[in-house]
Amino acid sequence: MVFVSVLGLLFAVLVVCDAAATVLHPDAEGLLAGSIRKVVWRTAAFASARLPRAARRMLSLAGPVILLATFVVWIVLLTLGLAVAVWPTMEEDFKLQPGLAPVTFLDALYFAGGTVPVLGYGDITPVSTEGQLVSLFGAAVGFALFTGMATYAIQVTSGVSKRNRFTLAVHDDVRGLGGVTVFAEYLARDGVGETRAHCRSWTESLREIDEMVHRYPLVAFTYRSRRDEYDPEPALRRLAEISVAALVASGRDPALRASAESLCRALVRLQRTIAGTYFGKHVARRLADPRPTEDDRRAVDTVDRMLTARLDGSPGADHGIGREHGDEHDRAVETVHLCRVFLEGLHEWARTEAPPQEWETR
Known part of the structure; x- marks a missing residue:
């Protein structure tokens, strides 16, 4: 069972690395982020080619959908990785409110879903050192992920505005x-x-x-x-x-x-x-x-x-x-x-x- 917990933590770390490469690195794009971008754009381009009257509308939706889909996938996979990490030790390392036993994977997913956005509901709390460290890790990387996504979205919209000013200037010049x-x-x-x-x-x-x-x-x-x-x-x-x-x-x-x-x-x-x-x-x-x-x-x-x-x-x-x-x-x-x-x-x-x-x- 320790192997499963370690596997879950490694999975969560890989998700964080993908997000960090995309948001922080000036010369890199995460594997997940790049794959989502390609899939969404190809879908939008294919749909626009089949529906020429709505082609511009289809392509105009691609950018926001890419950004939203990437953020959602990061959050979901980080939550899943944390749930896999805590699931094998839920009964030993966590205190559960009466009525929650026996513990299932859905309980671990529920705990991870509250920990990643730094919410927490109090009905499942870590009592061992290992459980507290895993919970702290999940909350810390979740907070960093949400902060990074918000900053990235602001920078992207600012960059798009700069590009729009460029296209408008050329349009007016010609x-x-x-x-x-x-x-x-x-x-x-x-x-x-x-x-x-x-x-x-x-x-x-x-x-x-x-x-x-x-x-x-x-x-x-x-x-x-x-x-x-x-x-x-x-x-x-x-x-x-x-x-x-x-x-x-x-x-x-x-x-x-x-x-x-x-x-x-x-x-x-x-x-x-x-x-x-x-x-x-x-x-x-x-x-x-x-x-x-x-x-x-x-x-x-x-x-x-x-x-x-x-x-x-x-x-x-x-x-x-x-x-x-x-x-x-x-x-x-x-x-x-x-x-x-x-x-x-x-x-x-x-x-x-x-x-x-x-x-x-x-």
Whole structure:
């Protein structure tokens, strides 16, 4: 019977470790938490694909359900582990009110259910040192678990709010236009200096979202909205187009080079973080080993022509956009390829239709 008690304690410790890895560790996600996230999201994505009219509603519910289901599973399994630990010694190590004998596993489960949330009802009390230590352990880890879950939920909602501000900012910046068109307008209207400032702002936003996905993989990209302006996918798609346009433009205007490369690096890093967390190893491998195609090169040539047509027509503009190919052109081709791989993986993961990039419509 001692073996059963030890087994129950070990089970409870494993549950606590899973919760601690998810809530406290900046580079880890518990096995239970990760499994629940994948099951709930796949279910929501499958249902949304079968019910297209309710697709956004289905996906918008996935994040809260993942968080709630994870918390419930942690509490239930911790309670179960503590019940298994005390059950073999209930009659010897605990004082029971008259009428409770003979003791069953349901009594142990009842005791554990009152101990984990630090409630306790007084009708089952530990009298031996071993029983008191087990009860103290259950109450301590239960209190820590509830506190950690509350803190984690607050941090998650705060992070989602930050992500929503990012998507709203991009939505307002692009105004329903393509990313290449928006970048060309900024460059023609505001000049290189202001355009660099915009690039730096977008870069900083991408870094913040990258850190959020890295820190809160449980819900960071599964918290979706029914409203398009809050959806991160269109924002990332437009910033991908802006990044390619910035790289192409920097090929002839060195003043744009540093900000364009920083924006590109931030975007690619975020894509790899999201892919490694959610999409699976096959997408992550393709992002780590890009192999651009002729279609990607034609896409960059299209962006080049779009920028040239827009900027050559601006009054008194001398932005130097031309057809000469250099390192920036090759980097733009690679970025187009990475964006295509990422967006294909994203829409396959979410079971949604992938809209075309701006250069595919020209």
